[in-house]
Amino acid sequence: AATVEHTFNVGTLSWPRICQPGNISITAVGGVPGPVIEAYEGDTVVVHVINDSPYDVTIHWHGVFQRGTPWADGPSMVTQCPIRPGSRYTYRFSVSGQEGSLWWHAHSSFLRATVHGALIIRPSAGAYPFPKPDGEAVVVLGEWWDADIVLLERQAFLSGTQIPSADAYTINGKPNQTEKFSVRGNSTYLLRIINAALNTAFFFKVAGHTFTVVAADASYTTPYETDVIVIAPGQTVDALMAAGATPGCYYMEISSYQSAMPLRLGSFNIDVATAVVEYVGAAPTTDGGQQAAPARPEMPKPTDTATANGFYTGLTARVLPGRPTVPLAVDTRMFVTVGLGLSSCLPEQTSCNRSAPEAVATMNNESFALPTTTSLLDARYGKAPGGVYTNDFPDRPPVAFDYTNATGLLAGGAAAALSSTGRPTTKVRALRYNATVEVVLQNTALLGRESHPMHLHGFNFFVLAQGFGNYGGAASEQLNLVNPQQRNTIAVPTGGWVVIRFVADNPGMWFMHCHIDSHLSIGLAMVFAVEDGPTPDTKLPPPPPDLPRC
Ligand code: C2O
Secondary structure, X not given: OOEEEEEEEEEEEEEEOOOOOOEEEEEEOOOOOOOOEEEEOOEEEEEEEEEOOOOOEOEEEEOOOOOOOHHHOOOEOOOEOOEOOOOEEEEEEEEOOOOEEEEEEEOOOOHHHOXXXXXXXXXXXXXXXXXXXOEEEEEEEEEEOOOOHHHHHHHHHHHOOOOOOOOEEEEOOEOOOOOEEEXXXXXXXXXXXXXXXXXXXXXXXXXXXXXXXXXXXXXEEXXXXXXXXXXXXXXXXXXXEEEOOOOOEEEEEEEEEOOOOOOOOOOXXXXXXXXXXEEEOOOOOXXXXXXXXXXXXXXXXXXXXXXXXXXXXXXXXXXXXXXOOOOOOOOEEEEEEEEEEEEOOOOOOOXXXXXXXXXXXXXXXXXXXXXXXXXXXXXXXXXXXXXXXXXXXXXXXXXXXXXXXXXXXXXXXXXXXXXXXXXXXXXXXXXXXXXXXXXXXXXXXXXXXXXXXXXXXOOOEEEEEEEEOOOOOHHHHOOOOOOEOEEOEEEEOOOEEEEEEEEOOOOEEEEEEEOOHHHHOOOOEEEEEEOXXXXXXXXXXXXXXXXXXX
16 A cells, blocks of 8 residues: 655635636635545545645545544544644545545535545555446536635624525536536546535536446445436545547536525526537537537436436445445434524523524534534543533434424424524534444425435445435335445435434544535534444544644
């Protein structure tokens, strides 16, 4: 195994505005997206982060297990204090036991919008469990704001409003049609598709082409044929695309699926982004001397849940020897609601002066607040959790109701009990080392109907079942215990539920949260505190001496 070393200069860049003259200042690592990290399974990755930006920064290695290195995971105030402006910190971790396409991104404030890039892990044996592609391309899907995202976030916070919607979508950081992928005819390409958007799930198509999905979230899947890929914020999809069409130009296009918020109305067409797939090395088809106009794919409607659900549920794992299989006995069962609600301050909170209820996001009616004095991991291993967090994240919501239709609940006044959470809390759920944990995630419709892409740090989980309505009926008993897909981010369907299972064999403090940043920032999160195991090699090592302190 080798060491792959990078230096990330997080700095301020002058960046052209979209469809308007002039530039804005953004924070990025050299560009958007930033550098691609390429490693082989088993390698050690070393990244020196130099923070030359005006903002606090941390970097998260999304999907990397961080076994034995939870201090390197990155979420600000969960596993470390931020790297201050003018400071530096070196992340060191190994990428073993996993291969495929992952990514890295800032995990402090909304900086992920511009501070992100691909992290590719190739199989160490050099062999994919699918035919070797002739070429490959990284395809990072994103959003664009014609402003400094941190300033927008601060304004929104001060005025008590939500951050505005993106001004455009992008493919590899570029708005419509400026990104070009060159392909040769009769060749197969591996597309490594990453959804780096803060708030938007996408449909992805290429006109005249179909895909074979071979992995999702860096876990191999049974080859899955489709002409549309659906990808929620935080997720990755590896897909083979056969370039077997008539030589010419074809549009690659993304459009929103159940966009978190309607796009801001602007003077330019912002509801899709396109790039061009161009065949090279062959004469283009001509039609009376004119090159044929590039074909555009027909995109599903933003509300096309049937298409999204077909894709999400169509994936199963490619079961390979030596890879983890589903644990059959369950030690810890949780039922966790995820959704948006309202919070007004409770009477006993004397310093509270909110005049109107505010939107909050909750899991089991708890709205999560990051600590402010030290990180959770530090608090735990510094043996001073008191005052920083409590160990009482509940295993079920305080009130059972019709989660998919809260109207009756709201009319009946029980909403006061359910949606007024009072202050955000910092509650974690302790898990015994090696416990098998099953979590039912139930999307609620108290306020807003959106799919929540739930991301778990430190693990992949098996997706055993998913469905619509309230968890309970026949569908919820139909668990796939044979070849369920493994993921680190699962889109919990609007008005539906998902059953996930994982083995808590990685001591640390692991964030689980909605990967829509505007939901994370208002509390759609919790933390699993996985306890140390019995042997020295299953106990957490102390933090690196240079870990940033608060
Ligand atoms: Cu990709 Cu906690 O995030």
